[in-house]
Amino acid sequence: MHLFSTQLVLRCPTGARHRAFLSCSYILRNNVHNRSHKRTKVSSRVAKQLKLTQTHKKPVSLAGVIKPSVLPSQSPNTSTDDTVALDFAGPLSKADILAVLNQFFRQPEVKSLAMQQGMEHSLFLQAFSEFRKYCATISPLPSELHIKLSDIINGYGTATDLFPFFLQHAKVMYPHLDYVKDLRHASNLTSPAQLFPLARAKQRKIIIHAGPTNSGKTYHAFQRYLASKSGIYCGPLKMLAVELAQKSNDVGIACDLVTGEERNFADPEGLMPAAHISCTVEMTDIERPIEVAIIDEIQMLRDKQRGWAWLRAFLGVNADEVHLCGEEAVIDLIKNIALDTGDTVEVKRYKRLTPIEYMNEPLGSIENVQDGDCIVCFNKSSIYQLCRELEKMGRQCAVIYGGLPPGTKLAQASRFNDPDDPCKVLIATDAIGMGIxxxxRRVIFYSLLKIEESRGSKINTVISPSQALQIAGRCGRYGTTHKDKGYVTTFHGKDLELMHDLLNKQINPIDKAGIHPTADMIELYGYYLPHASLSDIIDIFLSLMTIDGDKYFLCQIDQFKQIAEIIEHIEMPLRTRYVFCCAPIPLQSAFVTTMLLKYARQFSAGQPITGKWLAEQIGWPLPKPITLNELTHLEAVHDSMDLYNWLSYRFEDQFPDKVEVKDMQMAIDKAILEGVCEITKLVVISENNSDKDDMRVEKLKTLPSNISRILEKLSEKLPNET
Known part of the structure; x- marks a missing residue:
């Protein structure tokens, strides 16, 4: 390839050398990609589409989706009534009619009435333009309109009196105005508690277990769960759901595990459902009657992305007792919402079981790391750097970050917790804040800044006091080796004052809970707006939606809309499309997004998405990773299999091979674990490859001058053209 590219440049005319050089540069750069890039080609169209959808487009309005009906340009048949109106009121001049219409347009009351009828500003402008044209050109006018205009012109009425005629005309243009009332009713979220009739049919008892981390609040709720005839645990993470299911089964209380990607039944045959369930909060069963329910980390009601799931579980779980575990900041909000549900509320407060000290000295240097330390970073590059430095010192470390599969996280945690394992230091992200x-002994904040997505761009923001306390609370926990006392500090001295401010700051009360439109609501909109895309339907829903702003806020649905736009061209029923858009995928991963698109295409074509088909798409079997890029690629493949499992429990016929895919996923989990255990080697290899790439690029920069000299020598040997 290199030789061919060079020959191509040599044979080019002088004026085209630069363009050929750029082409040659592109080829050479692509040849230094690692093995994972050779194995996997991410669709450039998908990557481009993903980039486009991440830029926030202007929300779509009803006027942008609903096309006006074509109105007759000819005068309607003249009736006797119209002739009588002309004789009774006399002829009207066009100038007088237009003057009245201009007054009508300027009235604030008119715009307010139009908005109440579902006519937003742009639609109102279109409707008025057509109404004005109609009144000025049609002759004779309908009798009632003619008489009303005459009265207004002669001072016997106001321009606002024309509104019924304007509305009648607008409904001819926009027939959907007749059912705007239905759409508004469908998007009325002012009383979300009434969306759950089974829960409202009983008098529930709400018990709030409020306290900091490591205060025993979940433990006490769990004891009531074990003593009940039936129960459900709703947790924020799959690992917590797995842990609670295992604890329940270990003490002889049969418990089924239900997560978005997994179903494990206590009954080996899977025929008899257990009376107790442990699930992730999104999978809460709101129809099954339960004696005791636990909703863990209830303060997540305020989460901008997932808050709706906690609100749904709280409002909808069909339990006699509902135990809410979380921060004290949520108490007032729960009491406020309980006024709508009619439930009784009891509060139990807890204190931390072990002391914790916020240190006045930073770590200062990696050489000061001690056994039992956990350095918390908020990006992978810092993790790689610290691992490399510890390796140089001869110290082994465990690594935990959000992109790792649950099995790998648990294996790394087990290494760190094992007193006989030489791994005594943990490098982690805020993924340790819950569930492990x-x-x-000591939490060390490497930084207090975290990258957040904001309107399509990434910005560094200081973590919240709640996040800081959640992470700091992982040290010195009751029941661990360092239960006597925990310590918290920073790596850099410049962050120490900010750390103290965050950890000592009073957490503001949570005053609002997240809410989200349901599939039934969106499906009803689709019935009334059959030609609108799902993304447009969401925009229209938002424009007509009403919520109680004192208690609730609308969760961010940017990812939902981005997926809707990515699969918009694929034919599928609206409810199916809604399910695909709810898929919990890392949208920043082009590989996973591409796999979602491929799943959707196969689904639309009516083709089963088999394990064999999936193996072909991912290039199975996959080798052990030898660079960081290959490790990241394996994590993306694992996520794409999570997506397969998630879809398989919603469309079992189209995704039939979840057992086979689960086996493949376990093999990938093992390969990822091996890569993480040797992460320092991967860092070194990746750095060496990067250095080689830089050297090749530097050589590439000298190509134009070399080629020029070669061309000059060749031209001297060639005969002159005559």
Whole structure:
């Protein structure tokens, strides 16, 4: 390839050398990609489409979706009534009619009445333009309109009196105005508690277990769960759901596990459902009668992305007792919402079981790391750097970050917790904030800044006091090796004052809970707006939606809309499309997004998405990763299999091979674990490859001058053209 590219440049005319050089540069750069890029080609069209959808387009309005009906340009048949009106009121001049219409347009009351009828500003402008044209050109006018205009012109009425005629004309243009009332009713979220009739049919008892991390609040709720005839645990993470199911089964209380990607039944045959369930909060069964329900980390009601799931579980779970575990900041909001549900509320407060000290000295240097330390970073590059430095010191470390599969996280946690394992230091992101019990003596914040997505761009923001306390609370936990006392500090001295401010700051009360449109609501909109895309339907829903702003806020649905736009060209029923758009995928991963698109295409074509088909798409079997890029690619493949499992429990016929895919996923989990255990080697290899790439690029920069000299020598040997 290199030789061919060079020959191509040599044979080019002088004026085209630069363009050929750029082409040659592109080929050479692509040849230094690692093995994972050779194995996997991410669709450039999907990547481009993903980039486009991440830029926030202007929300679509009803006027942008509903096309006006074509109105007759000819005068309607003249009736006797119209002739009588002309004789009774006399002829009207066009100038007088237009003057009245201009007054009508300027009235604030008219615009307010139009908005109440579902005519937003742009639609109102279109409707008025056509009404004005109609009144000025049609002759004779309908009798009632003619008489009303005459009265207004002669001072016996106001321009606002024309509104019924304007509305009648607008409904001829826009027939949907007749059912705007139905759409508004469908998007009325002012009383979300009434969306759950089974829960409202009983008098529930709400018990709030409020306290900081490591205060025993979930433990006490769990004891009531074990003593009940039937129960459901709703947790924020799959790992927590797995842990609670295992604890329940270990003490002889049969418990089924239900997550978005997995179903494990206590009954080996899977025929008899257990009386107790442990699930992720999104999978809460709101129809099944339950004696005791636990909703863990209830303060997540305020989460901008997932808050709706906690609100749905709280409002909808069909339980006699509902135990809510979380921060004290949520108490007032729960009491406020309970006024709508009619439930009784009891509050139990807890204190931390072990002391914790916020240190006045930073770590200062990696050489000061001690056994039992956990350094918390908020980006992978810092994790790689610290692992490399610890390796140089001869210290082994465990690594935990959000992109790792649950099995790998648990294996790394087990290494760190094992007193006989030489791994005594943990490098992690805020993924340790929930769900993993760790023998941490001291938490060290490497930074207090976290990258957040904001309107399609990434910005560094200081973590919230709640996040800081959640992470700091992982040290010195009751029941661990370092239960006597925990310590918290920063790596850099410049962050120490900010850390103290965050950890000592009073957490503001949570005053609003997240809410989200349901599939039934969106399907009703689709019935009334059959030609609108799902993304447009969401925009229209938002424009007509009403919520109680004192208690609720609308969760961010940017990812939902981005997926809707990516699969918009694929034919599928609206409810099916809604399910695909709810898929919990890392949208920043082009590979996973491409796999979602491929799943959707196969589904639309009526083709089963088999394990064999999936193996062909991912290039199975996949080798052990030897660079960081290959490790990241394996994580993306694992996520795409999570997506397969998630879809398989919603469309079992089209995704029939979840057992086979699960086996493949376990093999990938093992390969990822091996890669993480040797992460320092991967860092070194990746750095060496990067250095080689830089050297090749530097050589590439000298190509134009070399080629020029070669061309000059060749031209001297060639005969002159005559």
């Amino acid at each position: 019990n760790l023998n941490i």
